[in-house]
Amino acid sequence: MKLTYFLIMAVFVGCAPRELPHPALSPQEVVHINFLALQQNDSPELDHGIEIAWNFASPTNKENTGPIERFNIMVHNENFRPLINCRHFEIRTHFQEKSEAEFLVLIEDSEGEVHSYMVSLSLQKYPPYDDCWMIDAVIPMRLPSKDGPRVAFFTSFNYWPAPFL
Numbered sequence: 001m002k003l004t005y006f007l008i009m010a011v012f013v014g015c016a017p018r019e020l021p022h023p024a025l026s027p028q029e030v031v032h033i034n035f036l037a038l039q040q041n042d043s044p045e046l047d048h049g050i051e052i053a054w055n056f057a058s059p060t061n062k063e064n065t066g067p068i069e070r071f072n073i074m075v076h077n078e079n080f081r082p083l084i085n086c087r088h089f090e091i092r093t094h095f096q097e098k099s100e101a102e103f104l105v106l107i108e109d110s111e112g113e114v115h116s117y118m119v120s121l122s123l124q125k126y127p128p129y130d131d132c133w134m135i136d137a138v139i140p141m142r143l144p145s146k147d148g149p150r151v152a153f154f155t156s157f158n159y160w161p162a163p164f165l
């Protein structure tokens with residue numbers, strides 16, 4: 001009986017998309033999983049994508065943004081609402097070292113507006129997440145306006161004219 005249960009669980013777990021941190025995931029894969037989950041936020045149920053994002057929030061991030069009910073409210077505020085059900089997202093590498101990484105993520109929201117976010121990750125050192133990349137912060141950034149100067153917030157990144165998609 002126990003063997004049958006184990007085999008059934010192994011099949012279901014193996015087929016499910018990654019929804020929890022795992023040491024085999026690269027920092028870019030973690031960012032991709034999070035933004036894809038938020039893009040498909042209400043599938044298979046309401047705010048499921050936000051739950052996945054919460055799973056990948058580092059312990060420090062959870063201390064600052066939790067519990068999950070508060071995190072959910074934060075993601076629905078005007079700074080992060082564009083992430084929910086966005087049309088498209090594009091991940092750009094900005095910086096990566098042994099235990100830290102940052103990515104610039106550009107998104108086209110559900111209304112066609114372009115937004116950018118800086119995502120900071122760190123490699124966790126302690127159980128239960130040791131050797132897992134987790135998100136420390138997602139910071140909304142302003143893109144330069146069409147009429148204004150094209151000055152990048154991070155000087156090593158060059159902006160391009162819209163549309164980027």
